[in-house]
Amino acid sequence: MKENINKEFVARFNSEGVFYASSGRINLIGEHTDYNGGFVFPGAIDKCIMAEIKPNGSDKVRVYSIDIDSYVEFGLKEEDAPTAQWARYIFGVCREIIKRGGKVGGFDTVFAGNVPLGAGLSSSAALESCFAFALNDLFNDNKIDKFELAKIGQSTEHNYCGVNCGIMDQFASIFGKKNCLMRLDCRSMEFKYFPFEPKGYKLVLVDSVVKHELVDSPYNKRRESCERVSKFLGVETLRDANMDMLMSVKGKISDEDFKRAKFVIGEKQRVLDVSFALQDNDYATVGVKMYETHDGLSKDYEVSCVELDYLNDIAKECGVTGSRIMGGGFGGCTINLVKDELYDKFITTAKEKFASKYGHEPKVYEVVISDGAHKCE
Ligand code: GAF
DSSP states (O other): OHHHHHHHHHHHHSSOOEEEEEEEEEESSOOSOGGGTOEEOEEEEEEEEEEEEEEOSSSEEEEEETTTTEEEEEESSGGGOOSSHHHHHHHHHHHHHHHTTOOOOOEEEEEEEOSOTTSSSOHHHHHHHHHHHHHHHHHSTTOSOHHHHHHHHHHHIIIIIOOOOOSHHHHHHHHOBTTEEEEEETTTOOEEEEEOOOTTEEEEEEEEEEEOOOTTOHHHHHHHHHHHHHHHHTOSSGGGOOHHHHHHTBTTBOHHHHHHHHHHHHHHHHHHHHHHHHHTTOHHHHHHHHHHHHHHHHHTSOOOOHHHHHHHHHHHHHTOSEEEEOSSOSEEEEEEEEEGGGHHHHHHHHHHHHHHHHSSOOEEEEOOBOOOSEEOO
16 A cells, blocks of 8 residues: 555655554444443554655645545635545644644645445544644644544544544544554543453454445434433433433433433443453453444444344354444444354355345455554654
8 A cells, every 4th residue: 555655646746755544443332422421442453544745835735545546636724625525534634733723734645545435444534533643743743632633533524524423433543552442431531441352252344335325414313312312311411311310201302312312321331341341351241232232223223224233133143242233333334253263154154144135245354453543664
């Protein structure tokens, strides 16, 4: 990837720049909890966005995406926003740095990536984090702290891409550490690294390669449901609510909002249960919680789809320790905790059964937990 990027950079800009990269992420458990002030348990993976970047002394950004084979130029003022969606991620990062009083000058860049798109592995956060990290290094002497870099990516989603996401993806992409998952408290932003090398198990993603484009921005709608319930309960976020409080308003809020909140409140506890289980190397409990999360995401939060439910059923039938839909939902992949000796059987069965039902095989990615945003040597 690096060689390809460099070849293209030299050909286009007749010089060379500095390389930066940032990763996609997995999340062991804690879904749709980040924007509810709850806990998440992500880690960065060995699939990243990489960019070669060189300041060009002008007030223009010139950017080429190898994967989309598309070139865009834009200025750095609010009115210079590009129309191409992929370029808005980079423009947004520039603007969010500038809005916070940071510096960004014109630069030339070529980038590429190997984070599968639409798989729920956060290719967009990887792109934002790569540029936030790089522009901090190139124009701001690394004075912007890492939490602020993550928030710059998140604000880019909110203000330039129309997704009111939480902080998990950008946090994971910036803070990721080799062989470690991270438990983040999204209210206090305190976090802890958990070494994660489960002996006798593999962590594998099974990608349905399905992306359901649902109208009316369903992700934002889920968030609105949660905010309505919090308001009704008189708490800041659902982090401050419990099942008794929710039961006391049953019938006074819509059934749909009730189900959404029920999932989030249950998920908060599941992340804590998994943290304790991990400290005891109790992967059986981790697995049980993963299946519970899938159930909740499918029936109460309603962000799964038939293809992902089917992959989850196959995992259960094969005796896989834990399996669930991962990420925002509406397509993408399942994350599976599989005993070494079951791995081949599970993958073969999943491919065969899925293909015979849906006409195409799912893609399979073994997960390697890796470092997050960095300057490349
Ligand atoms: C998406 C969002 F970007 C995250 O903030 C998070 O809410 C996730 O969906 C669901 O857990 O990836």
